[in-house]
Amino acid sequence: MKKYYLGIDLGSTTSKAVIINEQDEIVGRGIxxxxxxxxxxxxxxxDEAEYDARFNLLQRKIGEDVTKPEFKKYMQDLRSVFQYGQFRRRMESL
Structure with missing residues (x-):
């Protein structure tokens, strides 16, 4: 099983998270x-960093198809729909 590491920077205005793999490559970001x-x-x-990492790892697994314009558009749309769903879930919990 591969190891991943999470780092979080809590600031007074924004908070950021990053996930790196064993090769010190950034695989996910959140803000x-x-x-x-x-x-x-x-x-x-x-959560944002974890979701971003999952999308990025999915793209890597798919491989060559990632370079096709229609795939890039599909992944952008998929991320947007997912982020909107997360936003709605958070708003409903307020």
């Missing part, structure tokens, strides 16, 4: 407004 709750900001940034 969010910190708001007044560092726990929530860390969780959101982590």
């Amino acid at each position: 969010t407004n910190t708001r007044a709750n560092y726990k929530v900001a860390a969780d959101i940034a982590r």
